[in-house]
Amino acid sequence: MTRNNRRILLxxxxxxxxxxxxxxxxxxxxxxxxxxQFLVRNHYLSVDPYMRGRMGKEKSYAAPVALNEVMVGATVGEVVASLHPQFAVGDKVTGLFGWQEYGTSDGVGVRKVDDKLVPLQAYLGVLGMPGVTAWYGLNKIVAPQAGQTIVVSAASGAVGSVVGQLAKLAGCRAVGIAGGAEKCRYVVETLGFDACVDYKAGRLYEDLKDATPEGVDGCFENVGGAVLDATLARMNPFGRIAICGMIAGYDNQPVPLKHPQIILSMRLLVQGFIISEHPEAWPPALKELGGLVAQGELHYRESVVEGLERAPEALMGLLKGANFGKQLVKLV
Amino acid sequence: MTRNNRRILLxxxxxxxxxxxxxxxxxxxxxxxxxxQFLVRNHYLSVDPYMRGRMGKEKSYAAPVALNEVMVGATVGEVVASLHPQFAVGDKVTGLFGWQEYGTSDGVGVRKVDDKLVPLQAYLGVLGMPGVTAWYGLNKIVAPQAGQTIVVSAASGAVGSVVGQLAKLAGCRAVGIAGGAEKCRYVVETLGFDACVDYKAGRLYEDLKDATPEGVDGCFENVGGAVLDATLARMNPFGRIAICGMIAGYDNQPVPLKHPQIILSMRLLVQGFIISEHPEAWPPALKELGGLVAQGELHYRESVVEGLERAPEALMGLLKGANFGKQLVKLV
Structure with missing residues (x-):
C-alpha cells in the first residue's frame, strides 16, 4: 500500500x-x-530564524528555496523502512528533511542519534545546530575570559540561552537581552544569567548600562538594529562581537548601525559567521554540550506546536518573538 | 643666551x-x-587625521590634549645640544615633540634615523606611523592573497597610497577611492593602482562596481560613511575590513553604516586598530618599507606648508581633503 507524504511547499x-x-x-x-535508500518518519521539525532568509529571492549565504519546493529545515525521526546497510528500522536519526512527514535518503547528511539520555528533539536544539552555533560563536569569536562581561541578545532563545550558560561556566558575567518580563525572569532565574534587559521596556540603553557596570567585553548578536546599537555603545576596548543573526532586519526593514566609529575607537573585532561552514566545530561542541545536558548543567526550553500544518504559524511567531525557547513542530 | 621656543597650544x-x-x-x-637631557630642533611636523580626535573632550583611544598644552604630533629634527650619553649634536631623530620648534627629551620615545638614503621627513610618512599603519592593517587584518581585489579609501593619502602599492606587490587588484580627478589620476598613473574611483563624481557605488567586477575581498577603510557603505555592498564572502579611520565623522557628523547585515550575509571580519598598540609591527614593517623606498619601488608624495604658524591651516585642510599626499609642516 502506498503511503502519502504530507509536505509544506513554498x-x-x-x-x-x-x-x-x-x-x-x-x-x-x-x-x-x-x-x-531508507525512509524516515519525521517526529519533530525545527523552526529557525534563518528560514526567513531562504524564502527570499536574494542569495544570501545559501541558495533560496525554489518555489513549489519543500521548505528546508532540520528534523529528527525514526527509520521506518530501509534498503540501506547502515540504517535499520527503529534507528533514530537527525537530518535535513524539511517540512514534511517523511524523508527518503541515501544516508548523506543523516546522523544516528541516541535518545536514551536526552529526548530526541534535543538534537534540533541544544544538541543541534543552535547549540553548536552558540558554542562556536562564543568560543571561537567572542573568546570569553573569566571576569569579563558578555552580552547576548534573544537570550531566552535556542541559541542565546546556550551562549549565556556557557559564558557563566567560563566565569563571565552573562547579561541577556530579551523581549518581555517573563522571558527576562526565565533568563535570570532558570538559566542563571546575572541580568537580563527587557528591550520592550523602552529603556534599552539605560537598562543595559545598569546591567553592565564594567562595560561589555563580548557580544553575541542575534537581533541587530537598536539592540546592537545599545551594546556597541557599551563595548570595552578590544571587545569581540559575533554576528550570528540580525532578525530585526529579516523582513527588509533598515537596520543601520548608528555609530560604527566605535569599532575604531574601541578597536573591536566584528565577525559574521554561519555554522554550516564550520563542520570541524561539531564534534567538540557536541561532546561538551552533550556532557553538560546529561549532567543537568545546561537548561533548555521548548516551544512546541503540534501538527505539520502549524509550521508556518510557528515560523511567523518565531520571527515576532512569540516563541519562548527552541521552536519545534511535533508531528508524531 | 636663552633661546625662545615657539609653540602652538590647544x-x-x-x-x-x-x-x-x-x-x-x-x-x-x-x-x-x-x-x-638633549635638545632637538624640529625640522618637520607631521599633520595627521588622528589629531582631530585629540582636540575633543572625549577620551577616544588616547587621552585628549589638555587645554593650553602643546598640540601632539610626530616630528623629525636634529640634536642641537646634549647632556645625554647616547645622543650627540648632529644626530637626526624622530620623536613626538608636537607642534613646537624645539623639543627637550631624556631619550624615551626618540629614535635616531638615517637620512643618507631617504629624506628626513620620510620618517613621518612612508617610513613612519602612516607607513607602518598601512603595513599592519593590510598584512595583519586584510591579509591579501594574490588575485584578490583590495579597496582602500583616501587612496592618495599617506596611509592609503602605501596600502595600495603593497597590495599590488602582493599580486592583488588594487582599487582606490579618492576625492577629485587629479588625485585619482595620480593613484593610477603614479602609484600603479588598477583603478581609482572619484567619490566626488556623484556615482560612487556605480563607479566602484565597475572598478571591482569580481567584488571586493579586502577593504582598508580610512573614511567611513558613504564610502564604507559602497564598499560593504561589494564585499565577497569571507572578506576582511580593516578600520583605520573614519574621517567622515571626525567633526561629529553621523556616519551610520546602512547595511550592517552584509557583515553576516557575507561572513565578514571587521577589525578596528590603532598602530600605537602594535609596537611589534614596527621593526618588520620598517624593514620592508625601507627596502622598497631605497629601491624606488614605493612612491610617496608630500604636501608641505612652511612655518610653524601654518600648522593649524594644514590640519584644517587635511580634514577637508585639501592635501595631496602626506601633510607636513616645514620648520627649518
Missing part, C-alpha cells in the same frame, strides 16, 4: 513579513525505496 | 569643524638642559 515569496499564503500544504504518494 | 575645543581660534601661538624661553 508557494510564494514574502514581501515584508511572511504570511500563511506563502505556504501550501500538499499530499504526495511516497515513491518506493530503491537499493541503498 | 586654546579651545572645537565644536564641529576646527578653526584657527582653537589654536594659540606662544613663545617661551627654553629651560636649560639638565644631565641626561
Amino acid at each position: 508557494a510564494s515569496r514574502p514581501e515584508g513579513a511572511i504570511c500563511a499564503e506563502n505556504f501550501k500544504l500538499v499530499s504526495t504518494p511516497l515513491e518506493p525505496l530503491v537499493d541503498g | 586654546a579651545s575645543r572645537p565644536e564641529g569643524a576646527i578653526c584657527a581660534e582653537n589654536f594659540k601661538l606662544v613663545s617661551t624661553p627654553l629651560e636649560p638642559l639638565v644631565d641626561g
